[in-house]
Amino acid sequence: MRVPLSWLAEYVELVPGSTPEDVHAALVKVGLEEEDVHTFDLSGPIVVGEVLEFVEEPQSNGKTIRWCQVRVAPEGETAADGGEAVHGIVCGARNFFVGDKVVVTLPGAVLPGPFPIAARKTYGHVSDGMIASARELGLGDDHEGILRLSTLGIDAPVGSDAIALLGLNDAAVEINVTPDRGYAFSIRGVAREYAHATGARFRDPVEQSSPVDAAVDAFPVEIRDEAPIRGRVGSAVFATRIVRGVDPSRPTPAWMVARLKLAGIRSLSLLVDITNYVMLEFGQPIHGYDLDTLRGGIVVRRAKPGEKFTTLDGKERTLHVEDLVVTDDRGPIGLGGVMGGAETEMSDATRNVLIEAANWDPVSIARTARRHKLPSEAAKRYERGVDPEIAGPAVSRVAQLMVDLAGGTADAGGSLIHEAPARQAILLPDGYVSGLIGVDYTDDEVHEALAEVGGHVTRVDGGFEVVPPTWRPDLTGRADLAEEVARLVGYHRIPSELPVAPPGRGLTRSQRIRRGVADALAASGSTEVLAFPFVSEAENATYGSVDGSPVASVRLANALDASAPFLRRSLIPGLIGVARRNLSRGLTDLDLFELGLVFTPEAGRSYGAPELPVGARRPDAETLAALDAGIPPQPRHVGVLLTGDLVRKQPGRAAEPVGIADALDAVRRIALAAGAEVEFVQGAHQAFHPGRTAEVRVGGTTVGYAGELHPRLTEQADLPRVVAVAELDLDAIIAATEPAVEARPIGTLPAATQDLSLLVAADVPAAEVAAAVRDGAGELLEHLELVDDYRGQGVPAGSKSLTFALRFRAADRTLTAAEASDAKLAGAAVARERTGAAIRE
Structure with a gap:
């Protein structure tokens, strides 16, 4: 909103010598954010x-x-x-x-x-x-x-x-008007806020304009809203006045042209300029009809299916059944609250004018403006809420200006429908404002602040009863009233104190591990991303369930995207979305990870937070327990996704595409940073490639899966065929890991190394064979690593050859080759007993 200072000064006494910067500073004190200063940018002579x-x-x-x-x-x-x-x-x-x-x-x-x-x-x-x-x-x-x-x-x-x-020495201050403060889209509203900030005397322009006599019915108007949205009638107020014998060829006065220009509105013609001027002045959008082009009276209704209408911009629009339209006997002549029609617009031939001001339902207007892509000045005000009491004074103000400037004659009365519901009183208990804001306000300060806002304040037992002013539709609860008290008494009264951290604590163990995991992945070249936690029901069923069984999900009450109304049970859908976006921009080699919460509600159970008491005291244990019970489990997971080449092609070296081994390496880095010992076993997950899926265990507990994404899913997501992914429950890893890692002594004596090749059935997991060898080899075995998995010529069908590199070391002596061999054979014996493995000759 741009506010010319000369115009503002008509309704509030500016501090003598005020500059635009001074006015901005005053308005900032009451919460109106400054944007810019506008001038005509010229100088004399x-x-x-x-x-x-x-x-x-x-x-x-x-x-x-x-x-x-x-x-x-x-x-x-x-x-x-x-x-x-x-x-x-x-x-x-x-x-x-x-x-x-x-x-x-x-x-x-x-x-x-x-x-x-x-x-x-x-x-x-x-x-x-x-x-x-x-x-x-x-x-x-x-x-x-x-x-x-x-x-x-x-x-x-x-x-x-x-x-x-010509008024070219004027300046305008521009402020940012938030959606809850639509009254500030007017000189009237900003003047009132300046008065709040400085204590200057405010003169309400509405009180200087005569209202429409409700007893006079100068023009027939009817409201027929048979399909209200949310039970709210589309238009509860509709006022009209008639001015006859206007001269549209008269020039718009220079002072009006200058003020409109500074306010960001182009001068078009005298009659149109007057309606725009009053809209800026009162905050009430006005529409003028060429009275001689109207056929019959006005009826306000919802549009009929397939009904068409040509707006002032010359475009024919197909209306929606939710659209509010102003009609006469021929059909629509105005898109209510948004834009008028071409057939009845005021022109150079207009001699008699019907002036209309209405109060429209904000939700209906917002939907219509967005549906037809018509963000008009009128819609901008209506969708934020317009004072229902000013329609009558606004049409009278327009009529008076048309008489004074266009030489017309106003009819004695007008038409007025006023069915807006009265504002309901809000009970504000004693101590509520102080408890919520954290400042000791006196009863007098609370009373004076709310009265200054325009509320009708009455003292009752235990507090105040406040009826908010009609121009503040945002004041609907006691918290809103408390905010007004804080705003008008002054934000400077609110203490700015940082809580003192208890000495000697610092980060918790979980926080240290989470940071360590993120640092380890980032140090290895992975890029951390932050994806939206909103997914579809199908994505939760695919990635949030191991075997495809139904899963419970948290559905959002007001989703940002209707196609993704659920909270995620897995990080993988978000990583896939990030990968798709980057691939579409030409980034083919990706190594991504995310640490974030997933939401795993229990089936058949509803969740929701109880109403919390507002006050200075901490909620009791019972209330906090109820709050915790209303929140679904939210474990913290870590997810990894890789695609493309891990090592790019370069002279002397071929490219190395990613695969399951890279997903397993990422898991090992996570485990190392968390101080955990992970175990990989052959796994199965509906979202992973069959046969290329590892179940990740820590201390015998399954904490996640790693492998390659199922080709069917990569095709659906327009990703390369091979996508390596891993997702682990980081909270479960931390819980299953010992708080402290015991350092092992460094061996100083020579080690004995041997290889062990075992033939085993192809469906036996290598991890089970390794575990058996480790148990059988005893305490002399210092390290075991799988170095080869061979299936082919020389190996019986249905079998595989697993080769392990073994390292033996004793703490008190140098081992002989015979001792190392005996330990190796003991491990092979246990492997044969548990898995049927045989030493490959």
């Missing part, structure tokens, strides 16, 4: 001049210029630039006559651009200044000819300061 004579001089380029003699100061006086009273000026426009008074920019002036003015030789003359057009002055877009003051109804003495005369 710019004066009123009178054309004394001119000579038309055709040029060789086909253009005809006028060599003008223009008086810029009274006879016998020096001009504002220090020169003669009469200046010779070259002008290319031809829309003026001898005797016309015009705006002359003298040498030394600067026009918007910036465009400095100086005496310069052109077309064989020295042009000592310039005769300006409206566009050159920043007043509008008209550049067809120079600005004749008579067209604005101005007759000022020669040499007068044209900057002040």
Whole structure:
């Protein structure tokens, strides 16, 4: 919202000498965020001049210029630039006559651009200044000819300061209006806020305008809303006034043009400018109809299926059954609260005007504006809520301006439908505001602040009963009233204190491990991402269940995306979404990870937070227990996704595509950072490639899965065929891991190394064979590692050859080859007993 200061000063007493920055500072105190300062960006000398004579001089380029003699100061006086009273000026426009008074920019002036003015030789003359057009002055877009003051109804003495005369010395402050404070989309609302900030006297423009007499029915109006949204009628207030005999050809006064320009609205015509002016002044959108084009009375209703309507911008629109329309006997003549129709708009031929102001349901207007992509100034105000009490005064204000400026005659009365419900009282208990804000407010401070906002405040037993003002639809509960008290008494009263951390604590064990895991993955070249936690039901069923059995999910009450209304049970869908986005942008080699919460509710159980008491005291144990019980389990997982090449092709080295081994390596890095011993066993998960899936265990507990994504899923997601993924329950890993890791002594004696190749059935997991060898080899075995898994020539069908590298070491002696061999064979014997493995010769 842009607020011209001269306009603001009409309704509130500005502090003497206030600059735009001072006004911004005052408004910031009451919570209105500053945006910018707007001026006409020009400087003088710019004066009123009178054309004394001119000579038309055709040029060789086909253009005809006028060599003008223009008086810029009274006879016998020096001009504002220090020169003669009469200046010779070259002008290319031809829309003026001898005797016309015009705006002359003298040498030394600067026009918007910036465009400095100086005496310069052109077309064989020295042009000592310039005769300006409206566009050159920043007043509008008209550049067809120079600005004749008579067209604005101005007759000022020669040499007068044209900057002040045209209102070009004004400035506007721009503020950001949040959705809950729609009343600030008006001079009236901002003036009231400035009064709150400074204590200045506020003069309500609505009180200076006469209301519409509800007993007079000057024009037939009917509201037929047979399909209200959320039980709210589309229009509860509808006011009209009639002005006859207007002259639409009259110019818009310069002060109105300047104010509209500073407020960001282009001057169109006198009648339209008046409706826009009152909209900015009151915050009540106004629409004017050419009365002679109306057929019958007005009916407000919902649109019919397939009904069409042409708006003021000339576009034919197919209406929706939720759209509110203003109709006459022919059909729609206005899209209620958004934009009027082309057939009944005010034009140069208009002589009689029907003025309309209504109060529309914010939800209906917001939906209509977005549905038809019509973010009009009217819709912007209606969707935030407009004061239902000002429709009558607003149409009376427009009627008075049309009488004063357009020469019309207003009918004695008007039409008014007023069915807006009365505001309900809110009970504000004693101590509530202080308890919520954390400041000791006195009863007098609370009473005065709410009364200053405009509320009707009554003292009752145990507190106050407050009826909010009609222009504040956002005040619906006692917390809103408490915020108003804090805002008006002053945010400076709210203490700014950081809690003191208990000494000697620092991060918890879980926090240290989580940071260590993230650091380890990032240090290995993986990129941390943060995906949205919202997924579809199908994604939760696919990735949140191991075997495809039904899973319970948390459904959002108000989802951002209707196609993803559930909270995730797995991190993999989010990682897939990030991978797809990066692949679409040409990034083919990806190594991603995410640490985040998943949501695993129990089937058949509903969740929800209880209402918490507001106050300074901490909730009791029972309330906190109920709060915890209302939250579904939220374990913290870590997910990894890799695709493309782990090592890119380079001279002397072939590319190394990612695979299951890279997912397993990522799991090992996570386990190392968490201080855990992981075990991989052959696993099965519906989202993973059959045969390329590892079940990850810690201490015998399954904590996740690693492997390659199922090709069917990669195809559906437009990903490469091979995508390595892993997802682990990090909380479960931390819980299954000993708090402290015992350091092993470093061996100083030589180690004995041997290999062991075993033949075993192909369906026996290598981890089971390794565990058996480890148990059988005893305490001399220091390290065991699988180095080869061979299946092919020389190995019986249905079998595989597993080769393990073994390292033996004793703490008190150097082992002999025989001792190492005996330990190896003991391990092989246990492996044969448990898994049927045989030593491969």
